[in-house]
Amino acid sequence: MSEDLQVVAFCCQHCAYAAADLAGGLRLQYPPSVRVVMLPCTGKIDALLVLQAFESGADGVMVAG
Amino acid sequence: MIVAEQKSLDEIKKLVGSAQKVLVVGCGTCVTVCFAGGAREAAIVAAELRMSTKLDGSPKEVTDVTVQRQCEWEYLDEIAPKLGQVDIILSLGCGVGVQAIAEHFPGTWVVPGLNTKFMGLPTEQGVWAERCAACGDCILGLTGGICPIARCSKSLLNGPCGGSLDGHCEINADISCAWQLIYDRLNSMGKLEVLMDIQPPKNWQTSRDGGPRKIVREDLRLDKKEE
Structure with missing residues (x-):
């Protein structure tokens, strides 16, 4: 993935965010252009949140939960 | 709503x-x-x-x-x-x-x-269906609480018509025949005798045919002189 692309990753704190933590513990790398946003639950995601990310300049949005 | x-x-x-x-x-x-x-x-x-x-x-x-x-x-x-x-x-x-x-x-x-x-209601998550046509002269008391004005495609007062087939309307099989629904409900409640009264033509002046409608409640008005 190009590092020029800004990606917002909405991650559930109970699974995907914990997995990202574990990946960090394992010294696995991911592009710095990925911005991780922790959510209590990805059930919180709705169209408005995704639109706000795009409006704020994101090229892509990832929802992981 | x-x-x-x-x-x-x-x-x-x-x-x-x-x-x-x-x-x-x-x-x-x-x-x-x-x-x-x-x-x-x-x-x-x-x-x-x-x-x-x-x-x-x-x-x-x-x-x-x-x-x-x-x-x-x-x-x-x-x-x-x-x-x-x-x-x-x-x-x-x-x-x-x-x-x-x-x-x-x-x-x-x-x-x-x-x-x-x-004007209607949600029949299931994500589905809304028409229930009232605001005709201005409610006849739900004659039809078991199912409105033939809003739910019969022809707004018949004495139905069903010949286009009712297996409980569905002839214009679209997805539409229930309102008069079948009315019959079934009255039948289930033991009130089929209600259907023995033939309804005369409806006065549509209380509906849109009478022009734009307005209700004035003098008991609620603050300034009764004001028009």
């Missing part, structure tokens, strides 16, 4: 036209619960308009606000301070809400963002 559907973004953009500053006004009542024009939908339409017009090369300044009820002037007063800062209002209220804004703010251009469809 009044049930409405959002217009397409293309149509909304055409309605907004060349106006630069747009205020999207949502309504917190009927169109909120049918997911067409509440606070969430107003914010989404505003975001869509901002992004779409930015991509078109002529970005607009779009903000949004939601009032509890667009169909009462008192609730519209809270948007009055914003009017000087906008060129146009995109109302996500029903047709009553759009007209209430136009009447209350005569100098403000207002356009509709919804198509108002009917």
